[in-house]
Amino acid sequence: MLQLTDTHTHLYVKEFDTDRDAMIERAIAGGVHKMYMPAIDRETHDALLAVADQYPQHCIPMMGVHPCSIKENYLEELAIAERYLGQRTYAAVGEIGLDYYWDKEHIPQQKEAFRTQCGWAKQLNIPIVIHSRDSTQDCIDIVREQQDGTLKGVFHCFTGSVESAREIIKLGLYLGIGGVLTYKNAKLYEVLEQLDMDRIVLETDAPYLTPVPHRGKRNESAYVQLIAQRLAEIKGISIEEVAAITTANAEKLFGQ
Numbered sequence: 001m002l003q004l005t006d007t008h009t010h011l012y013v014k015e016f017d018t019d020r021d022a023m024i025e026r027a028i029a030g031g032v033h034k035m036y037m038p039a040i041d042r043e044t045h046d047a048l049l050a051v052a053d054q055y056p057q058h059c060i061p062m063m064g065v066h067p068c069s070i071k072e073n074y075l076e077e078l079a080i081a082e083r084y085l086g087q088r089t090y091a092a093v094g095e096i097g098l099d100y101y102w103d104k105e106h107i108p109q110q111k112e113a114f115r116t117q118c119g120w121a122k123q124l125n126i127p128i129v130i131h132s133r134d135s136t137q138d139c140i141d142i143v144r145e146q147q148d149g150t151l152k153g154v155f156h157c158f159t160g161s162v163e164s165a166r167e168i169i170k171l172g173l174y175l176g177i178g179g180v181l182t183y184k185n186a187k188l189y190e191v192l193e194q195l196d197m198d199r200i201v202l203e204t205d206a207p208y209l210t211p212v213p214h215r216g217k218r219n220e221s222a223y224v225q226l227i228a229q230r231l232a233e234i235k236g237i238s239i240e241e242v243a244a245i246t247t248a249n250a251e252k253l254f255g256q
Helices: 020-029 045-054 074-085 107-124 136-146 162-170 188-192 221-235 239-254
Strands: 004-006 032-037 059-061 093-099 128-133 153-155 174-177 200-202
Touching (some): 004 200, 004 221, 020 032, 032 221, 032 239, 045 059, 074 107, 093 107, 136 153, 162 174, 200 221, 200 239, 221 239
Parallel strands (some): 093 128, 128 153, 153 174
């Protein structure tokens, strides 16, 4: 059986409230043995941990504040996340970063929060999981500024250029590849054709960014297999090889 890893999935959100257990069991039955869950903000931290506690072998929590939740009260939001971080073990600080698509009003606060959370990750020796919508270069620049040889992490939902990808890899981070890879008009395949596989991990970002042929419907972790299949086609290797390589990469990234 395939050994797949979904490095970014929001299994705890309300979109899954009616069939969460069945959805998680589908993923496990399809070979997705590890599902890493990034945090959003105080509204969902307890729901995130409830799923992690129900499926401790499969659903692994992160902690952090999503950039879209960085508003006027961001210091309070950061303090809450930091308190959660001190209460148990997490796989990463995430998802953190910058979002210029939904919110350009709080960019200075987003940058400060990003730097602060990079500091937490370095102190705890765990990776960061970066959200970089319409802000890839600024995120790269902050990672470069923060990189002291100990910062590790992944650019979630990477859809940038070959040049950006190479900058990220040179900084020691990974590229999270999701459903966009399957979209007909996306040029991401042209980027991946030029990259080695050693810094690529797979993700769904469920319930968002659903891959073809389910685009337009709710995403779920089982669909990471569709992304693996598309990557196998692009690379001219088997899906078994893609699964093995990307799962090994995820284990290196998260240390588990």
